Amino acid sequence: MAIVESIPEPLVVLDSHMRLVAANATFLEAFEFDRDVAKIGRRTLLMSARTVDYGGSSAPNMLLAFRDITEARRAEAEKQALLERTEELLVQQHVLFQEMQHRVANSLQIIASILMLKACAVTSEESRRHLEDARQRVMSVAA
Numbered sequence: 396m397a398i399v400e401s402i403p404e405p406l407v408v409l410d411s412h413m414r415l416v417a418a419n420a421t422f423l424e425a426f427e428f429d430r431d432v433a434k435i436g437r438r439t440l441l442m443s444a445r446t447v448d449y450g451g452s453s454a455p456n457m458l459l460a461f462r463d464i465t466e467a468r469r470a471e472a473e474k475q476a477l478l479e480r481t482e483e484l485l486v487q488q489h490v491l492f493q494e495m496q497h498r499v500a501n502s503l504q505i506i507a508s509i510l511m512l513k514a515c516a517v518t519s520e521e522s523r524r525h526l527e528d529a530r531q532r533v534m535s536v537a538a
Contacts, residue, residue: 396417399417399418399419400419400420402419402421403421404421405419405421405422405424405426406418406419406421406422407419407422407444407457414454415446415454415455415456415457416454418444418446418457422444423443423444423445423446424443425441425442425443426441426442426443427439427440427441427442427464428440428442437465438463438465439463439464439465439468440461440462440463440464441461441462441463441464442459442460442461442462443459443460443462444457444458444459444460445457445458446458499537500537503533503534503536503537504537506533507530507533507534507537510526510527510529510530510533511526511527511530513526514526514527514530
């Protein structure tokens with residue numbers, strides 16, 4: 396029994412009459428496998444097993460249960476693909492947003508520079524203050 400339990404793969408030992416002799420814990424836990432099934436194609440099956448020991452001299456019985464989880468696995472794969480695509484789109488959105496911020500900031504810098512040039516060119520002190528104030532506001536928005 397120690398050798399049977401030491402094997403990591405699901406393992407069952409049957410006697411010459413196909414009666415259960417031993418099964419390791421991995422076999423008794425649920426595990427999946429893929430099989431080609433006639434007329435319906437490749438399926439993913441989840442198998443679980445339980446030993447039933449009635450005590451006394453009778454050999455224990457093994458109950459096997461199979462569940463078709465093909466559609467669940469397919470849905471999981473589609474969900475994962477959608478999540479990965481969403482992450483890619485979010486990265487692209489972030490890059491585009493940064494580019495837009497950069498372009499807006501550059502445009503505002505140009506406007507601020509034009510206002511500064513105009514402020515230097517005017518002779519009226521009041522006009523100069525208004526242009527410098529407008530330049531400062533544009534710089535605040537740019538920041």
